[in-house]
Amino acid sequence: MSDGLLRCRSCHGRTSLTAGTIFQDTRKPLRTWFLAMWFVTSQKSGISALGLQRVLGLGGYETAWTWLHKLRRAMVRPGRDRLAGSVEVDETYIGGPEEGMRGRQTETKAIVVVAAEKNGSGIGRIRLQRVMDVSGNSLIPCVEAAIKSGSVVHTDGWHGYSGLVKAGYQHHVTVMSRSAELAHELMPRAHIVASRLKRWLAGTHQGGVQNHQLDYYLDEFTFRFNRRNSKARGVLFYRLVQQAVAVGPAPYRTIIGTERRARRLGQ
Numbered sequence: 001m002s003d004g005l006l007r008c009r010s011c012h013g014r015t016s017l018t019a020g021t022i023f024q025d026t027r028k029p030l031r032t033w034f035l036a037m038w039f040v041t042s043q044k045s046g047i048s049a050l051g052l053q054r055v056l057g058l059g060g061y062e063t064a065w066t067w068l069h070k071l072r073r074a075m076v077r078p079g080r081d082r083l084a085g086s087v088e089v090d091e092t093y094i095g096g097p098e099e100g101m102r103g104r105q106t107e108t109k110a111i112v113v114v115a116a117e118k119n120g121s122g123i124g125r126i127r128l129q130r131v132m133d134v135s136g137n138s139l140i141p142c143v144e145a146a147i148k149s150g151s152v153v154h155t156d157g158w159h160g161y162s163g164l165v166k167a168g169y170q171h172h173v174t175v176m177s178r179s180a181e182l183a184h185e186l187m188p189r190a191h192i193v194a195s196r197l198k199r200w201l202a203g204t205h206q207g208g209v210q211n212h213q214l215d216y217y218l219d220e221f222t223f224r225f226n227r228r229n230s231k232a233r234g235v236l237f238y239r240l241v242q243q244a245v246a247v248g249p250a251p252y253r254t255i256i257g258t259e260r261r262a263r264r265l266g267q
Contacts, residue, residue, distance in 0.1 A: 018030070020248060020249065021244060021245045021246075021247070021248075021249065022070045022071070022073065022074050022244050022245075022247060022248075022249060022250060023244070023245075023249075024249035025249070032056060033067075034241070035056060036052060036056060036067055036071070037071065037237055037240050037241060037244070038237055039051075039052060039055055039056070040052070040068070040071055040240070041233055041236035041237045041240055042233045042236075042237070044224075045200060045203060045204045046200070046204050046220060046224065047068075047204070048204060048205055048206070049061060049064040049065040049068050050064070052064040052067065052068060066255060069216055069250070069255050070250050070255075071240065071244070072216040072217065072219050072220045073216065073219070073247055073250050074240060074243045074244040074246075074247050075219045075220055075222070075223035075240065075243065076219050076222075076223075076243075076247075077243050077246070078243075078246055078247060081148075082127075082145075082146060082147055082148040083115055083117050083124075083125055083126075083127055083146055083147045083148065083151065084117070084147070084148040084151050085117055085118060085124070085151060085152070086117070086118040086151070086152040086154065086172075087115050087116065087117050087118065087147050087151055087152065087153055087154065088114075088115070088116045088118065088154045088155075088187045088188075088189045088190040089113065089114070089115045089116075089143060089147075089153055089154065089155050089161070089190065090113075090114055090155065090156065090187055090190040090191070090194070091104070091111055091112065091113050091114065091131075091134060091139075092111075092112050092114055092190075092194035092197070092198070093106055093109040093110070093111060093112070094109060094110040094112055094197075094198065094201065094209075094211075094214065095108055095109030095110060095211070096108075096109075104134050104158070108211075110130055110211040110214050111130065111131050111132070111133065111134060112128055112129070112130050112131075112194075112197070112214070112218065113128070113129050113130075113131055113139065113142045113143075113146075114126065114128060114190045114193050114194050114197075115127040115128075115143070115146045115147060115190075116189035116190050116192075116193050117189075118154075118189060122189075123189045123192065123193065125226050126193050126222055126225050126226060127145075127146035127147075127222065128193075128197070128218040128221065128222050129142050129145070129146065129218070130211075130214055130215055130218065134158065134160045135160055136159070136160045136161070136162065136163050138160070139160040139161055140160075140161075140163045140164065140167055143161075143164065143167070143169070144167060147169070149167075149168040149169065150168060150169070150170070151169060151170070152169070152170040152171075152172055153169045153170065153171055153172065154172040154173075154174065154187065155171070155172075155173060155174075156173070156174055156175065156176050156186075156187070157173055157174070157175035157176065161173075174186050174187070193225070196221075196225070197218075197221055200221055201217065205217065223236075223240075224236075227239070
């Protein structure tokens, strides 16, 4: 039709090609969106909102920030397969130093569960999820969402993982205090992923990610890490385009509302 909308021959309803996607209601040309997606995927370490604003010539930082959050939501494929086989699981803490806090204690840091598949001596796919605490009520559902039932889950001796066998997993436990080896030697894959995540947050994003925003950045890091061996950056671009039309719209007010809600809950 002359206004760019499509009309159904049966019900005569009108819609656009971008309806129901992250591009819904956009005022910018799709070509600009595709340029943004290319910049996001072609940079090995990603791009900040300020960097995207500069390369695209966007009028405001807010637009670039919102676009990146929309694209990060598209980096999680709906119904994606869970990890399988043998998987290392551990937690890492994101945030500055805290005086008087030891072990798994924290007051202000974000707790991120890292799940890393074993692929021979290397790392297969990963999953990352922020949790509110390290109790079994938080850790077991996190494992269930990330790892296929029946898989071997390798953890340390923390009691929060004690329900894994009951949940249908083979639980391989390594008590770190009883081993002559260091933690990063006993569970190298989870520790490598945690280390790279922290370097990425400190480098590309200058350590400016707040706890209530972290979930979106974890999605981006996972998307990049799981495709780190792709020989052509165009493959990442293609996958992001595919997923951008498979997830629903995320209006600015929804993104801001989610963040405000997270702040009120202390997340």
